[in-house]
Amino acid sequence: MKELEVYIEDENITDLHIEQKKDKGILRIRANGELEEMKEFSKEEVLSLVAKIKVRSKLELDKKRICQDGSFNVTLKDKEYSIRVSSLPTIFGEKINLRVLRNKTAYSLESLKFIPKDTLDLLLCANSGLFLIGGPTGSGKTTTLCNIINSIDTVGKNIITIEDPVEYIIPNANQVEVNEKANFNFSNILRSVLRQDPDIIVIGELRDEETARLALRAALTGHLVISTIHCNDSYGAINRLLDMGIDKTLIKDTLIAVIYQRLLKKKCNCENKSKCLICGGKGYKGKVVAGEYIVNDRYDIENDLSKDYLCKNKIPLRKYCKGLWEKKIIPKEEYLSLLI
Numbered sequence: 001m002k003e004l005e006v007y008i009e010d011e012n013i014t015d016l017h018i019e020q021k022k023d024k025g026i027l028r029i030r031a032n033g034e035l036e037e038m039k040e041f042s043k044e045e046v047l048s049l050v051a052k053i054k055v056r057s058k059l060e061l062d063k064k065r066i067c068q069d070g071s072f073n074v075t076l077k078d079k080e081y082s083i084r085v086s087s088l089p090t091i092f093g094e095k096i097n098l099r100v101l102r103n104k105t106a107y108s109l110e111s112l113k114f115i116p117k118d119t120l121d122l123l124l125c126a127n128s129g130l131f132l133i134g135g136p137t138g139s140g141k142t143t144t145l146c147n148i149i150n151s152i153d154t155v156g157k158n159i160i161t162i163e164d165p166v167e168y169i170i171p172n173a174n175q176v177e178v179n180e181k182a183n184f185n186f187s188n189i190l191r192s193v194l195r196q197d198p199d200i201i202v203i204g205e206l207r208d209e210e211t212a213r214l215a216l217r218a219a220l221t222g223h224l225v226i227s228t229i230h231c232n233d234s235y236g237a238i239n240r241l242l243d244m245g246i247d248k249t250l251i252k253d254t255l256i257a258v259i260y261q262r263l264l265k266k267k268c269n270c271e272n273k274s275k276c277l278i279c280g281g282k283g284y285k286g287k288v289v290a291g292e293y294i295v296n297d298r299y300d301i302e303n304d305l306s307k308d309y310l311c312k313n314k315i316p317l318r319k320y321c322k323g324l325w326e327k328k329i330i331p332k333e334e335y336l337s338l339l340i
Contacts, residue, residue: 020093261291
């Protein structure tokens with residue numbers, strides 16, 4: 001386990017993959033969105049490492065033909081990290097994925113440069129309704145969700161979060177973790193939360209129709225509900241809700257806004273990447289947040305919740321990213337990938 005700590009400490013690394021092959025094991029890391037092979041193990045070494053990780057994350061050691069999920073915490077140089085563990089049986093043995101969650105207690109919304117500050121400030125004043133953060137996996141949705149909570153005036157308010165798992169500690173919030181094995185899921189917890197006199201309800205993700213329906217009903221009855229949703233653009237969040245069977249009128253009457261975001265590779269400032277020690281010859285280092293947003297005017301009688309109405313006068317993601325490329329903030333290939 002000690003040899004993995006150097007990777008856990010690296011801020012650019014999000015995942016560690018421990019894979020078993022026929023006669024060896026390999027370690028791959030995901031840094032800045034890219035997978036890279038770092039090390040090979042003997043079969044004996046990888047079996048020992050997998051066993052140690054399973055014990056530490058409280059997975060059942062003798063069960064090797066089922067998928068398991070667990071977690072553990074580690075403190076390195078006075079910094080605390082939460083490690084989310086997933087095991088997957090393959091033909092050559094168990095594959096282990098370690099997702100590194102870096103605990104934070106202070107946040108800022110300065111990274112959301114694609115939203116005018118006055119617009120964002122106005123959105124943060126809402127006392128009721130549904131606020132959604134959309135994007136693909138690994139786009140920083142949870143971090144932005146925490147940023148929003150910490151930017152809202154929460155004095156004198158009862159904040160309850162429902163998460164799977166709890167990734168960041170949020171001051172002044174009562175955080176609840178989902179436990180599917182005990183039937184302690186999003187929808188069941190949300191029903192209980194609504195009996196806890198909440199002002200702000202944070203739902204880690206709208207995954208299913210039942211949770212979405214309860215969330216929008218809560219937003220309609222005077223609660224501020226903030227959640228994330230998987231989608232391909234800002235308007236895609238509305239399509240996801242419609243696909244779940246949510247009534248269009250209910251969406252119109254509750255939705256405040258959708259922030260859609262992506263994490264893109266940030267271009268290194270080096271002139272000769274082959275000799276650059278900062279980016280290691282890759283030409284990029286770190287990430288930059290890019291995105292788009294829509295604001296729903298719940299009181300405009302002309303609002304038909306159509307894409308033409310909601311997205312008028314808004315800068316789409318592709319146009320915003322073209323500006324980032326022209327300013328040499330992101331590599332050309334990163335911009336071009338959004339056009340496919």
